[in-house]
Amino acid sequence: MRQVTKLAAVTIAGALALTATACGGSSSDDSGSKDKGIGLAFDVGGRGDNSFNDASYAGMEKAMKEFDIKGKALTPRDGESEDDKVQRLTQLAKEGYNPVIGVGAVYSKSVKKVADQFPKTSFAVVDASDNTGDNIANLVFTEEQSSFLVGMAAALETKTGKVGFIGGVKMPLIEKFEAGYRQGVEYAKPGTKVLVKYLASPPNYSKGFGDPAEGANAAKGQLDSGADVIYSAAGASGDGAIKTISQAKNKWAIGVDQDQYNQKSLAAYKNVILTSATKNCSGAVYDFIKSVVEDKKPMTGVHEFSLKDDGVGFSVSNPDFAAKKETVTKIEAAKEKIISGELKVNDKP
Amino acid sequence: MKRIDKEKLVLALAAPVLAVVVAMALSSGIVAASGKDPIEAFRLMLEYSANADTQVLILNRATTYYLAAVAVAIGFRMNLFNIGVDGQYRIAAMLAAAVGGAVTLPGPLHMTLILVTAILVGAVWSGVAGVLKTHRGVSEVVSTIMLNAVATALIAYLMRDSLLGVLPQGSDQLTTEPLADSADFPGIPVDVDGRTMEVYGFIFIAVAVGIGFHYLLNRTTFGFDLRAAGASESAAVASGVDTKRMVLYSMLLSGGIAGLIGMPQLLGESHSYGVADFPAGVGFTGIAIALLGRNNPLGIAFGALLWAFLDRSAPNLDFNGFEKEIATIMQGLIVISVVVAYELVRRYGLRRQQQRVGEELAQAARRNVTEVAA
Numbered sequence: 001m002r003q004v005t006k007l008a009a010v011t012i013a014g015a016l017a018l019t020a021t022a023c024g025g026s027s028s029d030d031s032g033s034k035d036k037g038i039g040l041a042f043d044v045g046g047r048g049d050n051s052f053n054d055a056s057y058a059g060m061e062k063a064m065k066e067f068d069i070k071g072k073a074l075t076p077r078d079g080e081s082e083d084d085k086v087q088r089l090t091q092l093a094k095e096g097y098n099p100v101i102g103v104g105a106v107y108s109k110s111v112k113k114v115a116d117q118f119p120k121t122s123f124a125v126v127d128a129s130d131n132t133g134d135n136i137a138n139l140v141f142t143e144e145q146s147s148f149l150v151g152m153a154a155a156l157e158t159k160t161g162k163v164g165f166i167g168g169v170k171m172p173l174i175e176k177f178e179a180g181y182r183q184g185v186e187y188a189k190p191g192t193k194v195l196v197k198y199l200a201s202p203p204n205y206s207k208g209f210g211d212p213a214e215g216a217n218a219a220k221g222q223l224d225s226g227a228d229v230i231y232s233a234a235g236a237s238g239d240g241a242i243k244t245i246s247q248a249k250n251k252w253a254i255g256v257d258q259d260q261y262n263q264k265s266l267a268a269y270k271n272v273i274l275t276s277a278t279k280n281c282s283g284a285v286y287d288f289i290k291s292v293v294e295d296k297k298p299m300t301g302v303h304e305f306s307l308k309d310d311g312v313g314f315s316v317s318n319p320d321f322a323a324k325k326e327t328v329t330k331i332e333a334a335k336e337k338i339i340s341g342e343l344k345v346n347d348k349p
Numbered sequence: 350m351k352r353i354d355k356e357k358l359v360l361a362l363a364a365p366v367l368a369v370v371v372a373m374a375l376s377s378g379i380v381a382a383s384g385k386d387p388i389e390a391f392r393l394m395l396e397y398s399a400n401a402d403t404q405v406l407i408l409n410r411a412t413t414y415y416l417a418a419v420a421v422a423i424g425f426r427m428n429l430f431n432i433g434v435d436g437q438y439r440i441a442a443m444l445a446a447a448v449g450g451a452v453t454l455p456g457p458l459h460m461t462l463i464l465v466t467a468i469l470v471g472a473v474w475s476g477v478a479g480v481l482k483t484h485r486g487v488s489e490v491v492s493t494i495m496l497n498a499v500a501t502a503l504i505a506y507l508m509r510d511s512l513l514g515v516l517p518q519g520s521d522q523l524t525t526e527p528l529a530d531s532a533d534f535p536g537i538p539v540d541v542d543g544r545t546m547e548v549y550g551f552i553f554i555a556v557a558v559g560i561g562f563h564y565l566l567n568r569t570t571f572g573f574d575l576r577a578a579g580a581s582e583s584a585a586v587a588s589g590v591d592t593k594r595m596v597l598y599s600m601l602l603s604g605g606i607a608g609l610i611g612m613p614q615l616l617g618e619s620h621s622y623g624v625a626d627f628p629a630g631v632g633f634t635g636i637a638i639a640l641l642g643r644n645n646p647l648g649i650a651f652g653a654l655l656w657a658f659l660d661r662s663a664p665n666l667d668f669n670g671f672e673k674e675i676a677t678i679m680q681g682l683i684v685i686s687v688v689v690a691y692e693l694v695r696r697y698g699l700r701r702q703q704q705r706v707g708e709e710l711a712q713a714a715r716r717n718v719t720e721v722a723a
Contacts, residue, residue: 074664074668075673077663077674079628079629081614081625081626081627081628082619082626083410083618084664087661087664090402091664091665091668094542105522106625108522109522109623170505172516201502202505202523202624
């Protein structure tokens with residue numbers, strides 16, 4: 001028994017020794033007073049994902065140049081948990097970065113938590129709309145609208161009557177893409193079959209959004225089942241799908257988030273990229289930074305970027321697509337109807 | 350006798366210390382090769398972890414890791430490789446959160462219900478592998494690894510909003526029904542620049558689990574049987590130990606503790622299950638820490654603290670332009686070094702023992718010779 005007591009004593013002493021010293025220091029001398037510039041925390045994939053991380057960074061870079069301020073962008077590691085995110089945002093806020101931006105809905109809860117602790121810092125979270133607070137802006141996009149438009153493009157261009165959808169992770173955000181896409185397909189050419197494949201379930205975000213091999217497999221499966229236009233909303237996994245589609249004959253890929261036809265890393269396959277459902281993360285991030293740094297009136301609440309303000313859209317940069325005048329005209333017409341409110345797009349499948 | 354004990358202790362400490370030192374040296378080499386100053390990297394990590402808020406984070410993370418490593422260690426002591434701690438912890442956390450969210454009870458009762466659910470679910474999940482091993486001879490390594498994947502799929506299925514999942518307004522992250530305040534496990538508040546942070550109160554439960562583990566192993570018949578069966582199955586059978594029963598029991602026990610891994614987070618922080626709060630991989634970290642701590646409750650405590658320190662101070666590397674992967678590389682190197690160091694130290698110990706025995710035999714022989722001569 002004596003040994004047990006000793007063991008207990010040592011373990012507790014060890015734990016308490018750490019806490020005891022914890023009462024002493026603090027990791028910054030001052031909270032929120034030093035202005036270090038913009039703090040940005042990336043979602044899984046980080047910089048170089050050719051998707052919304054890169055787009056958000058572009059917005060940050062533009063703001064840095066324009067307003068002559070500095071900034072820091074941090075990348076998460078795979079399989080990290082919620083409190084790692086809290087730690088990252090806390091460190092940015094504490095070191096005096098302002099505004100602080102969390103890219104991706106994964107930061108939703110952590111932004112809320114950290115924003116409460118740093119009332120003088122302005123926070124924004126991209127892709128989430130559930131945060132209330134005087135110093136939080138929610139930057140969201142109506143992806144179902146852009147997905148609707150590319151769905152129309154898919155339906156109008158398919159020869160086989162089958163089109164595909166590849167989602168990164170089966171979660172509400174991506175289901176929004178699917179819902180819009182399906183509705184657009186049905187609107188343009190009723191009876192067209194939509195094949196749907198999700199690459200992963202939560203928490204396998206890296207498999208869903210960061211694995212081109214998974215995207216390639218899914219695309220191969222859908223091509224084999226007869227789909228000839230495939231839309232992938234799967235981050236970097238989608239690059240694999242586009243590559244696979246480019247190796248088949250007379251098949252189209254539809255890009256996501258950025259205008260992927262103009263994306264350098266996909267230049268070799270760009271001819272098969274019919275169009276892309278774009279999302280102006282860069283603009284949203286820039287607008288938010290501007291509101292804080294330049295206008296001194298930080299955005300708060302939910303800011304929806306939609307077709308109306310070119311927050312989302314579809315691209316016509318591929319000349320082969322631009323040449324399909326009839327298709328493009330039909331899509332433009334639907335776009336006007338959506339903007340005017342005449343046509344409603346569902347955000348749930 | 351006293352002297353030998355001391356030597357044993359030195360040898361026991363030598364391996365992990367050697368491993369950590371080798372790992373540090375190797376990672377310094379890697380940092381230097383990438384053109385950066387390794388001393389500066391370590392300084393950044395140490396400096397950052399000297400802060401109160403980082404220490405709270407380290408302690409909280411270590412609490413989770415400690416439970417994970419103890420769960421793994423129980424199996425290891427019995428020569429069972431429970432690779433499924435990861436799945437057991439996630440499915441247990443999810444179902445415990447769901448059960449806890451479905452009822453309102455007075456505090457202690459509410460928490461007990463959640464904890465018991467977590468332990469039972471963890472035990473059932475590992476029990477599947479236990480029964481498969483005892484009745485069908487299925488290797489627990491294979492079955493537990495596969496059960497991890499089953500757990501992931503089952504969680505994804507159950508977390509749909511038509512079943513146990515709840516989608517907060519405007520959010521994209523499904524969670525279970527949030528727990529009532531009665532299930533809030535009180536923490537130790539620490540004030541940091543006017544921000545209040547909490548050390549998980551569950552840290553005491555983790556310490557209790559460690560003490561219980563030590564007591565069970567060293568002071569009970571069950572523990573003796575467990576160690577005996579782990580050391581040599583045939584010898585244990587010969588001395589009347591029902592090894593099949595021991596396999597099942599230690600598997601259940603390991604799974605039960607695994608069920609607790611998610612509890613500090615659930616009761617002390619997130620109050621609902623969401624995949625982001627309960628990441629996959631904690632069970633595997635537990636394996637590394639159990640290895641580092643030599644399946645010893647005190648050793649594991651140091652291992653868990655070291656691991657949590659590396660985890661929590663890595664962001665400061667990223668913040669200062671260093672590759673934060675340095676910490677991950679170091680964790681990997683520690684695991685490899687630990688294995689190598691233990692083997693080296695074991696061989697060295699063996700040689701020392703042989704020498705000593707040889708020396709004693711030689712002395713005895715010399716004595717015999719003198720006696721005969723006389």
